[in-house]
Amino acid sequence: MRNLPSVSLEEARQIITGGERKAQEIGQPVNIAVVDAGGNLVAHARMDGAWIGSVDISINKAFTARAFDISTGELAGNAQPGAQFFGIHVSNKGRVMVFAGGIPLQHEGQVVGAVGVSGGTGEQDQAIAEAAVAAFRPSR
Amino acid sequence: MRNLPSVSLEEARQIITGGERKAQEIGQPVNIAVVDAGGNLVAHARMDGAWIGSVDISINKAFTARAFDISTGELAGNAQPGAQFFGIHVSNKGRVMVFAGGIPLQHEGQVVGAVGVSGGTGEQDQAIAEAAVAAFRPSR
Amino acid sequence: MRNLPSVSLEEARQIITGGERKAQEIGQPVNIAVVDAGGNLVAHARMDGAWIGSVDISINKAFTARAFDISTGELAGNAQPGAQFFGIHVSNKGRVMVFAGGIPLQHEGQVVGAVGVSGGTGEQDQAIAEAAVAAFRPSR
Amino acid sequence: MRNLPSVSLEEARQIITGGERKAQEIGQPVNIAVVDAGGNLVAHARMDGAWIGSVDISINKAFTARAFDISTGELAGNAQPGAQFFGIHVSNKGRVMVFAGGIPLQHEGQVVGAVGVSGGTGEQDQAIAEAAVAAFRPSR
Numbered sequence: 001m002r003n004l005p006s007v008s009l010e011e012a013r014q015i016i017t018g019g020e021r022k023a024q025e026i027g028q029p030v031n032i033a034v035v036d037a038g039g040n041l042v043a044h045a046r047m048d049g050a051w052i053g054s055v056d057i058s059i060n061k062a063f064t065a066r067a068f069d070i071s072t073g074e075l076a077g078n079a080q081p082g083a084q085f086f087g088i089h090v091s092n093k094g095r096v097m098v099f100a101g102g103i104p105l106q107h108e109g110q111v112v113g114a115v116g117v118s119g120g121t122g123e124q125d126q127a128i129a130e131a132a133v134a135a136f137r138p139s140r
Numbered sequence: 141m142r143n144l145p146s147v148s149l150e151e152a153r154q155i156i157t158g159g160e161r162k163a164q165e166i167g168q169p170v171n172i173a174v175v176d177a178g179g180n181l182v183a184h185a186r187m188d189g190a191w192i193g194s195v196d197i198s199i200n201k202a203f204t205a206r207a208f209d210i211s212t213g214e215l216a217g218n219a220q221p222g223a224q225f226f227g228i229h230v231s232n233k234g235r236v237m238v239f240a241g242g243i244p245l246q247h248e249g250q251v252v253g254a255v256g257v258s259g260g261t262g263e264q265d266q267a268i269a270e271a272a273v274a275a276f277r278p279s280r
Numbered sequence: 281m282r283n284l285p286s287v288s289l290e291e292a293r294q295i296i297t298g299g300e301r302k303a304q305e306i307g308q309p310v311n312i313a314v315v316d317a318g319g320n321l322v323a324h325a326r327m328d329g330a331w332i333g334s335v336d337i338s339i340n341k342a343f344t345a346r347a348f349d350i351s352t353g354e355l356a357g358n359a360q361p362g363a364q365f366f367g368i369h370v371s372n373k374g375r376v377m378v379f380a381g382g383i384p385l386q387h388e389g390q391v392v393g394a395v396g397v398s399g400g401t402g403e404q405d406q407a408i409a410e411a412a413v414a415a416f417r418p419s420r
Numbered sequence: 421m422r423n424l425p426s427v428s429l430e431e432a433r434q435i436i437t438g439g440e441r442k443a444q445e446i447g448q449p450v451n452i453a454v455v456d457a458g459g460n461l462v463a464h465a466r467m468d469g470a471w472i473g474s475v476d477i478s479i480n481k482a483f484t485a486r487a488f489d490i491s492t493g494e495l496a497g498n499a500q501p502g503a504q505f506f507g508i509h510v511s512n513k514g515r516v517m518v519f520a521g522g523i524p525l526q527h528e529g530q531v532v533g534a535v536g537v538s539g540g541t542g543e544q545d546q547a548i549a550e551a552a553v554a555a556f557r558p559s560r
Contacts, residue, residue, distance in 0.1 A: 001285050001286065001287065001288060001291065001387060001392065001418050001419055001420060002285070002286045002287070002288045002316075002468055003283055003284070003285055003286070004283070004284035004285070004286050004316075004317055004318065005281050005282070005283055005284070006281065006282045006283070006284050007281065007282070008188050008281060008282045009185055009186060009187055009188050011281070013185075036282075036284075036318070037284055037318060038192065038284065038316070038317060038318020038319060038320060038472070039318060039320065039472055039473075040186075040192040040195060040318060040319065041184060041186060041195045042185075042186050043183075043184060043185045043186065044181060044183060044184040045149055045153075045182075045183045046149060046180070046181060046182050046183065047149055048148050048149050052178060052180040055180055055181045063473075064473065066472070066473075067471060067472050067473025067474075068471050068473045068474070069471060081500050081501045082500055084519060084520070084541060084542035084543075085519050085542065086496070086499075086500065086518065086519060087496075087499065087509040087516075087517060087518035087519055088477070088517075088519065090509050090510055090514040090516070091473070091476050091477045091480060091514065091517065092473055092476045092477070093373070093476075093514060094514060096473065107281065112281065138281050139281055140281060188282055191347060191348050191349060192318070192319055192346070192347050193319075193343075193344065193346075193347025193348045193371070193372055193376065194347075194348070196371050196372045196373070197368070197371045197372070200371060216366070216367075219366075219367065220361050220362055220366065221361045229367040229370050230370055234370040234371065234373060234374060236367075236370070237367060237368075237371065238366065238367035239364060239365050239366060239367055239368065240364070261364060262364035262365065263364075288468050289465055289466060289467055289468050293465075318472065320466075320472040320475060321464060321466060321475045322465075322466050323463075323464060323465045323466065324461060324463060324464040325429055325433075325462075325463045326429060326460070326461060326462050326463065327429055328428050328429050332458060332460040335460055335461045
């Protein structure tokens, strides 16, 4: 047997709240999604006025960050033309997002889920995702 | 010009909270999703232990209830073999759910979004969705 | 935090071996797949001569059994015309299989994965899946 | 009539075992998949801790290597912007992988299947795939 420690709904909400606070601070409404250790959605929120096309992107940025245990911003560099993973973005039925805004959630050295943010510039999404991760307070 | 009155994120969260309370009362963890007047996801929550296959179903029950301005339980009757809308469940790229748990959200005679619940029996999902709708307090 | 105990690759192989033995006994080559607690594939084997269309079905029967913590044979009854979950088979991007051959793997009261078998009749697939589950020896 | 010489399940397992040994040696858990002469999955294994997003990629690297009878690393060069096959990665419903880790399996001058590895860097995937191919011992 293996053990997959995973974020709970309560933790996912704290993470989303942390992201929202940052988003309000910089005045950019976004979508924020959290997936668990299995890559499956735990919670999602679209702030009023955020892009509807970003619902899917926020969920899939979170999926991607967990699927490859890497931030999507870092993956981006490897997914460009000429780089070692160019073309990865068409795998997994179009769920792999290769631009900034998805970050794995870690606890005691293991990836226990991931957060995905979409709706602003790459820099804004990344900053909001970082604030979301910073709000992660693993219980016990 | 048209106006699309639509649930806000804050209202969506009240709705989800109302559903969760009922789900806890009957001891059945579920997924709860709220879409806006455009049929697009506003917020989603998967209670700890709820089925992962129900993430998609909760979101799409909400979509369906808004897409046709009808509860999915009511649509079910019309979507059976021999009934007038049989086959509708393969339209919209598999997003049309034809069993109970999706209910439109109404305000002043207009559909302003919908809620979708998945994770229990059809009866449980329906009861939880009704509790969610009952928690809807349109601001102003 | 939540904990998702999950089958290991070694356990998945024992499970597949158990299924294969039964399949050889009844002379029916099949596909056998095992998914983990997150619904993601751990291992798959297609016996020589088994249907190629059953690759997808075996993987998705396993997914379905974990996604809803239910055997696909049991789900079948609820997914027929007039039953409470009719139409569920179009959800999850066509990954929900509503006929026999998928069974959840349980350990200490929790679903830790699932097995899916496809290639024979419903009865054969079910018998092979049961043999596969019976071969599950959780480590520790 | 034509004859499609093709890897058997037993051979696929030897191939996967060869890949796993190399993966353990370099300390990089990966997904390893083998497809037959028809491009259809014969066997797959995800080593404990390997990326879940690589399930799909390993299977599709193997598919790609057989679909075009070329290693995916070699195809990569032809699939870059400006090269003769740029855009090929969106064909075949997103199954064409254009980065290293997929290698055709040959026997007596014919391609009889392919192996796909995903989970490490491009170099690691390639080295593991080569070790997998080296373990291929065609029966008779």
